[in-house]
Amino acid sequence: MLDTEKKKVSISVKTSPADKQQAAEIFDGLGLNLSTAINIFIKKSIAEGGLPFDVRDPFYNEANQAELNRRFEKIANNQNLHSHELLDYGD
Incomplete structure (x- = not known):
């Protein structure tokens, strides 16, 4: 040594x-x-x-990203949005 x-x-x-x-x-x-x-x-x-x-932020897991992408598509298509446990719309 x-x-x-x-x-x-x-x-x-x-x-x-x-x-x-x-x-x-x-x-x-x-x-x-x-x-x-x-x-x-x-x-x-x-x-x-x-x-x-x-070292990762747990928010960016596959399930959350899929849900966000689904919601972005609904917004882009002017579809009705509903609350989800991942996102708080202040309803």
């Missing part, structure tokens, strides 16, 4: 107290502390060459 691999540096991360507490409880249940969990995240990110998970 190289000397540079043995040396540790500190990093600072800002988060809300509630998020820190929730994360600490989750990691504690896995037998990890926050520092170890963050180091696992960093090592996995390096191994993956990026984030080790998908």
Whole structure:
């Protein structure tokens, strides 16, 4: 192991107290502390060459997009619109 691999540096991360507490409880249940969990995240990110998970907005799932496209077609064809749980028309 190289000397540079043995040396540790500190990093600072800002988060809300509630998020820190929730994360600490989750990691504690896995037998990890926050520092170890963050180091696992960093090592996995390096191994993956990026984030080790998908970062997506759940709104843009296939079902929602299909519903929006259907509604856009109705609007384009001047058809009656009805409320849907995905969209709030203020009815």
